[in-house]
Amino acid sequence: MTSAKKHIALLGSTGSIGTQALEVIASHPDQFEVEVLTAGSNAQLLIEQAQRFNPNVVVIGNEELYDHVFAALDPLDIKVYAGTAALCSVVQMDTIDMVLTALVGYAGLKPTIAAIEAKKHIALANKETLVVAGDLITSLARENAVNIYPVDSEHSAIFQCLVGEFHNPIEKIVLTASGGPFRGFDKDKLARVTKAQALKHPNWDMGAKITIDSASLMNKGLEVIEAKWLFALSARQIEVIVHPQSIVHSLVQFKDGSMKAQMGLPDMKLPIQYALAYPQRLSSDFPRFNFLDYPQLTFEQPDIETFRNLQLAYDAMNKGGNMPCILNAANEVAVEKFLNDDIGFLEMSDLIADCMHKVSFIEKPSYEDYVHSDLETRELAKALKY
Numbered sequence: 001m002t003s004a005k006k007h008i009a010l011l012g013s014t015g016s017i018g019t020q021a022l023e024v025i026a027s028h029p030d031q032f033e034v035e036v037l038t039a040g041s042n043a044q045l046l047i048e049q050a051q052r053f054n055p056n057v058v059v060i061g062n063e064e065l066y067d068h069v070f071a072a073l074d075p076l077d078i079k080v081y082a083g084t085a086a087l088c089s090v091v092q093m094d095t096i097d098m099v100l101t102a103l104v105g106y107a108g109l110k111p112t113i114a115a116i117e118a119k120k121h122i123a124l125a126n127k128e129t130l131v132v133a134g135d136l137i138t139s140l141a142r143e144n145a146v147n148i149y150p151v152d153s154e155h156s157a158i159f160q161c162l163v164g165e166f167h168n169p170i171e172k173i174v175l176t177a178s179g180g181p182f183r184g185f186d187k188d189k190l191a192r193v194t195k196a197q198a199l200k201h202p203n204w205d206m207g208a209k210i211t212i213d214s215a216s217l218m219n220k221g222l223e224v225i226e227a228k229w230l231f232a233l234s235a236r237q238i239e240v241i242v243h244p245q246s247i248v249h250s251l252v253q254f255k256d257g258s259m260k261a262q263m264g265l266p267d268m269k270l271p272i273q274y275a276l277a278y279p280q281r282l283s284s285d286f287p288r289f290n291f292l293d294y295p296q297l298t299f300e301q302p303d304i305e306t307f308r309n310l311q312l313a314y315d316a317m318n319k320g321g322n323m324p325c326i327l328n329a330a331n332e333v334a335v336e337k338f339l340n341d342d343i344g345f346l347e348m349s350d351l352i353a354d355c356m357h358k359v360s361f362i363e364k365p366s367y368e369d370y371v372h373s374d375l376e377t378r379e380l381a382k383a384l385k386y
């Protein structure tokens, strides 16, 4: 049985979004209760979080770490499970009201489906789930009367602009992009960048995978596809503009030409809190934006010839079917290879484009087709040499 507090399952509690979500939850003990915490392999942090937040259940993805987590939490009344199947069953527990999906990558898809099937509302940080299977996820959410609240800062901005406007059609949205650490670089310079440079985002402190995606503009490409599904838009209704200060988080334009934007300092705790507490706005001590500290807010066109990933994402979205799933799997392998120094920065786009040409296209994929396409793409992407 649930009480007036929202009972949260936090998938990926040890990551950048997960740890910030726990800060939000800790500042509003009257609003939220932690029901589930999960990690991939950071057993130590998961144990510390469990000792502090006293969830009903924890899940450690890496099954080899089960004994360690179990022994540490044995004196407390906390159930411990391990592995992906456990993730999918714990999100269905009766006591959960909302699942915050803060794991990274394709691993988010299956537990999100399980949560929606159990009619849990979703606070969605894991954009890859909507990129891979946006049609399946949005239809499943509709069938189960489940709401998907965006956590991604740009999508939260659009969602906030839409409050009170749900009967007014959107003419277009404009997603802002910081441009990443390599804004203004040409291909010669990009060919020589290192992973240490790519991991230094100018405005946001995030996990490694999304930080590389931001540097390559793939993050914006994934966000274009995420926006298509969240707000039921066509490709020509979704624009991207580079805004290096990351103060305007995104904009909506309505059919009378009016534009609404949501602004603030770059701080993910705000969109996390908004998604968890919707429709309330809870008080916060997050640092406030002051116009006088930013006398210039600037905007420029993205350079999609140099940063090919954004165009590849539009191509995948326009093609439809399993193409965004192929794009996503190829990108996950490309980022891993780049972080392992196996390929250079520009070769990430070559690898993704090659996978999009070579992997079998499926126009109307089922869940099993997505699983198969993801595997097929990963095998090819791992084998490709540059």
Ligand SMILES: NC(=O)C1=CN([C@@H]2O[C@H](COP(=O)(O)OP(=O)(O)OC[C@H]3O[C@@H](n4cnc5c(N)ncnc54)[C@H](OP(=O)(O)O)[C@@H]3O)[C@@H](O)[C@H]2O)C=CC1
Pocket (backbone or CB within 6 Å): 011, 012, 013, 014, 015, 016, 017, 018, 038, 039, 040, 041, 042, 043, 061, 101, 102, 103, 104, 105, 107, 125, 126, 127, 128, 151, 152, 153, 204, 205, 206, 207, 208, 209, 210, 268
């Ligand atoms: N960070 C940010 O500011 C933003 C992030 N997002 C999105 O949110 C999601 C999370 O990003 P972020 O927090 O940066 O990522 P992190 O890499 O910081 O954290 C990922 C979390 O997922 C867990 N995890 C990783 N792989 C698996 C797996 N196979 N099975 C189970 N758990 C796993 C990690 O566990 P462990 O620690 O044990 O490895 C960790 O808890 C991504 O989809 C990202 O695109 C969106 C907007 C902003």
Ligand SMILES: CC(=O)[C@@H](O)[C@H](O)COP(=O)(O)O
Pocket (backbone or CB within 6 Å): 152, 153, 154, 176, 177, 178, 179, 180, 204, 210, 213, 214, 215, 219, 220, 268
């Ligand atoms: C904080 C957030 O939402 C990230 O997705 C952010 O948008 C990354 O910055 P880029 O605009 O550089 O991709």
Ligand SMILES: [Mn+2]
Pocket (backbone or CB within 6 Å): 152, 153, 154, 223
């Ligand atoms: Mn974002």
